[in-house]
Amino acid sequence: MRPSASGSNCKTWKTLPLKVYFRRRCNTIISSGVRVRFAPSPTGSLHIGGARTALFNYLFARANRGRFILRLEDTDFERRIEGAEEGIIASLRWLGLDWDEGPDTGGEYGPYRQSERLETYRRESERLLSAGLAYPCYCTPEELAAEREEARKAGRAPRYSGRCCGLTPEARAAKEAAGLRHAVRLRVPQTGQTVVEDLIRGTVVFENATLDDFIIMKSNGVPTYNFACVVDDAMMAITHVIRAEEHLSNTPKQILVFQALGYHLPSFAHVPMILAPDRAKLSKRHGATGVEEFRGQGYLPEALFNYLALLGWSPGDERELLSSDEIVREFSLDAVSKHAAIYDVQKLTWLNSQYINTVPLERLFEAALPFFRDAGLLEEVPAAAEKEYVIRVLETVRSRARTLVELTDMAAYFFRDDFAYDPKGVQKIFRSPGVPDLLRRGSEALSGVEPFGVAETEAAYRKLIDFLGISGGALIHPTRLALTGRTVGPGLFDVIALLGKERCLERLRRAADWIEGNLVNQ
């Protein structure tokens, strides 16, 4: 209970100045009381499908001044993976999502791990049991599996036989006395229909006769998903259940639980799924589909956020590059599409390149730092002077990089001298006659330049080119190869000026020697 909602506080409202009073009233009206949640199961890492569901919940909450809640559905102790919870939380945070209530942040409706709420489920299950809306089932999993198999063979829909639904109190007592453990099933009416009013899909009707008495509590006292989910959504006052479409067919069952328990129904919105390029549901075999993997491949969270938002949602116009603020401002479930989307890494990569190109250099520096460290280009946190240098490097190479990994690769020769010469370049450029001499003359031309800037070094080189009567490329290409080991890269004079005189002269000399030592007589 919020302290501010206490009675004494309310009284003071009447004594508030009119303006303040109205502002507060307006706030309470504007704040719609929207509460949404993302409820992952810590059985693996967060893949982009889950991330997109989390994102849409987040966007809806922020767009409606509501609250975004993180809840962990960790009731499957068998499949639970150590560290998965931390991983999911790290991924969500990296993506730029933050929640108002959750297992790590706390909140008024906690605990936010289902494993810590078992008593609540037990109590709610008891309520249904004593009201006769649910009943104990003594069938063993093996028996049930056999029945399903039989039904499958006969071509029937696998449904629970209803064997335990009519057990007399005496029969139950006997089973209990024999030490049998029981699961709990919900009594599902076999007539009528259950209707899902979906904010995205409209009215979806399910015949109750297609449903059977499903299990809400396992025999070990742990609730099943369809039960725990409903109890929590109700107790946590969730107003909008926004989740992937794969849950649409669970919804009638959950509505039945809501009704049996006497809870108000939240609104439902089933967002389209994200499919792999082979049109199938995302899974391990599709390779890198995890948020952490994209992170490791050098995608910026800004780009993934933007890309994921555009998968199934559109601002309605031609804009592709949208900041998270813009997306939050414009997001609406009305604009969410109904059909599944196939994710396309190429578009993500393009978006990433756009962000790499336009993000403030400070931000790029921060994002690139771990990659530079991993590549051994930098140690720890660089000193101010070195940071300045790194930022200049980033500025000159970033338009060519689509990921931070590419960026790191393209920046490598600015930090280390031990690079190899590109073999194709060696063939095409270093093998030309007279190259060592050319490089030495280039070195001489640069040696006297002061200050060693882009314009000054270029002027010196142009002068030499004129003097020798050769084409610019004849000097520029060997120089680039000598200085960077590569045949492609930023404008040569940007590289020269950044590298500085000492390193340029040294690398030109070394290349000339290397050619004479390795390519002579060939």
Place this chain on the structure above:
RNA sequence: GGCCCCAUGGUCAAGUGGACUAAGACACCGGUCUUUCAAGCCGGUAACCCGGGUUCGAAUCCCGGUGGGGUCACCA
């Protein structure tokens, strides 16, 4: 197989009965710029799943088919 959802270029996607000879983006192809490669700029190829209806008029509404997807656990 039962139930449910969906259907505009290869992919994302605008479109909500006339402004559609159907936007835009990615990818692809060409051109331009240039010392290279990118980026940028300019241009091009490429789509309303099929069949019936309703209507003066259908990408848009209805029905049927086909195709794709999801789901049918003491998993979530």
